Amino acid sequence: MPKLTSDQFTKRLSRQTEKEADRLAETVYTPDMRMEGQSLIRMLQSFMWNEFYFGMYPPAKQMNRLYELNDGDVTADIDIVVELANMARDELKHAKLFSNRIEELGGEPDLRKYEPTDEQVEMFHTVYDHENPVLLAACQQVGIERFVPKLFQALVDNDVVDDRTKEVLHSADLDEPNHLNVGRKILLRYATNEEIQQRVMEVNRAACKSMYDLYGVEYERNADELKESIA
Numbered sequence: 535m536p537k538l539t540s541d542q543f544t545k546r547l548s549r550q551t552e553k554e555a556d557r558l559a560e561t562v563y564t565p566d567m568r569m570e571g572q573s574l575i576r577m578l579q580s581f582m583w584n585e586f587y588f589g590m591y592p593p594a595k596q597m598n599r600l601y602e603l604n605d606g607d608v609t610a611d612i613d614i615v616v617e618l619a620n621m622a623r624d625e626l627k628h629a630k631l632f633s634n635r636i637e638e639l640g641g642e643p644d645l646r647k648y649e650p651t652d653e654q655v656e657m658f659h660t661v662y663d664h665e666n667p668v669l670l671a672a673c674q675q676v677g678i679e680r681f682v683p684k685l686f687q688a689l690v691d692n693d694v695v696d697d698r699t700k701e702v703l704h705s706a707d708l709d710e711p712n713h714l715n716v717g718r719k720i721l722l723r724y725a726t727n728e729e730i731q732q733r734v735m736e737v738n739r740a741a742c743k744s745m746y747d748l749y750g751v752e753y754e755r756n757a758d759e760l761k762e763s764i765a
């Protein structure tokens with residue numbers, strides 16, 4: 535891999551992930567598709583679980599790991615820490631938005647009663663089990679979270695869901711640019727050498743693949759595309 539500044543690297547990684555998010559959203563939600571009744575409830579329950587688990591656990595761990603990385607200097611990276619705390623707050627709110635909509639539809643709105651699928655649990659481990667806050671950002675904010683606005687938008691644009699659910703998706707989407715930004719900020723500050731950039735690429739790829747697995751779509755990160763994206 536040629537030498538890249540963290541800025542160049544972060545931009546290219548973001549583009550790569552965005553492309554993959556677009557491809558998945560186009561594949562899974564099409565204009566002929568409608569979701570209502572139990573299938574809608576089930577989808578919203580899985581969204582509620584994702585918002586909570588992927589929205590709360592990774593930023594909490596990133597805050598802890600940054601503290602350790604900074605040898606207990608509580609002032610270091612405080613800009614990032616504040617944004618991570620904001621993110622966790624937002625995601626808790628998003629989980630609640632979905633819970634409320636599930637209740638309106640007559641489904642079980644309690645997160646604790648939802649049983650995640652094997653693929654969700656698998657994706658959780660793929661994202662969360664890293665110790666390094668930079669790798670966590672590669673998987674979460676710059677990885678799977680990049681897919682969320684694309685998937686929500688595809689549900690809306692293709693009229694897959696009713697108007698009230700569209701409003702909820704819109705509300706749950708408004709804070710997402712801030713979450714992407716905190717991920718970018720972590721990479722800009724810390725993905726400064728080839729070794730960490732290589733690791734970031736690897737774990738980002740695994741996270742994106744787990745998102746495809748969640749939807750049962752075959753994942754492929756084209757080697758040429760990758761070359762083009764990092765060249």
Ligand SMILES: [Fe+2]
Pocket residue numbers: 585589624625628706
């Ligand atoms: Fe969210």
Ligand SMILES: [Fe+2]
Pocket residue numbers: 589625679709710713
């Ligand atoms: Fe988010």
